[in-house]
Amino acid sequence: MKKISLTGIKPTGSLHIGNYFGAIKPALELSKEYNARYFIADYHALNQVKNPAELEGSIREVAAGWLASGLDPENVIFYRQSSIPEVFELSTMLMAFTGKGLMNRAHAYKAAVQENQEKGIDPDAGINIGLFTYPILMAADIILFDSDIVPVGKDQVQHIEMAQDIAQSVNATYKADILKVPQARITESVAVVPGLDGRKMSKSYDNALPLFGTENQLHKLIMRIVTNSQRVEEPKDPDSSQIFLLYKLFTSQDEQNALAARYKEGGMGWGEAKEELFRVVNRGLSPLRERYNAIIADKKGLDSILAKGAEKARPIAAATVKRFRKAAGID
Ligand code: ADP
Ligand code: TRP
Secondary structure, three states, rough: OEEEEEEEOOOOOOHHHHHHHHHHHHHHHHHHHOOEEEEOOHHHHHHOOOHHHHHHHHHHHHHHEEEEEEEOOOOOEEEHHHHHHHHHHHHHHHHOOOHHHHHHOOHHHHHHHHHHHHHHOOOOHHHOOOHHHHHHHHHHHHHOOOOOOEEEEEHHHHHHHHHHHHHHHHHHOOOOOOOOEEEEEEEOOOOOOOOOOOEEEEHHHHHOOOOOOHHHHHHHHHHOOOOOOOOOOOOHHHHOOHHHHHHOOOOHHHHHHHHHHHHHHHOOOHHHHHHHHHHHHHHHHHHHHHHHHHHHHHHHHHHHHHHHHHHHHHHHHHHHHHHHHHHHHOO
């Protein structure tokens, strides 16, 4: 039997190419080797996003984004967290096995407290219990589906370790393997995709290239890439330019060698380098953009894909909860 991989995607904004190369593409690769499950973590997003139109839009954009990127809903299980009530049942049960101290140590919560302390305000100001218990909900997402591996970025490793602790605590209590203990699969091999200003591309830094923006938008943003003041005739170092690093993501080795040689010779200005980057990014993203536009325009079709995914997911979820309830004496 194939092992199970599962990952959750928080719908908190539009997808950018850092998300694609750093998370979407490597996670989709796993569907060849694993029984893969992907879900939209909409209740996780609710902790941050309180504007209903924005949340609804993000859920649809992120779902369409994964499908346009090649997720095959026939071959994997793809659903919304909010369609699986067992997530919340399991989450409540797991709370009985989770030390408050463990949650106190969660990075995201600690960072929020520290920020308040630095401002000299109440340490708990603006922190909801949803943020505090976030790792428990995430543990439920993972454990519910008997996940063997969870592909995540480094920032999520602590959450997986907490899910392990919680599952082990349940198993130790009942002296049986009630819940599967998951492992993190860190997508380390993927380099951090740089943003327009050279820092990590992130929606929080206003430096991102959207995965599904229009051609015009893409062109404008690429022209905004920050460069040094080297003149056209000066030789340039490809590897220290984010223009070249982005170029590499969309081109063959031959194309990269050819462009690197032109940089090193001199005679290529940053303006031309940006035009060349735009050409290859647009070439690479056009087919994705077309698929995305078709999927997002078909609201019923998208709803039906997600509903079918939930139908496939629920029996698996119900079996886990049943097993746990039985062990706990709540049969
Ligand atoms: P953002 O930094 O824009 O808020 P998220 O934290 O929502 O992005 O990231 C979602 C996923 O995309 C994570 O797995 C993260 O590791 C990956 N990711 C985000 N930005 C980048 C980047 N610049 N390079 C590589 N991977 C990234
Ligand atoms: N916390 C993850 C993030 O911020 C999203 C997430 C929620 C998740 N539940 C998950 C990821 C379960 C993997 C498995 O990116």
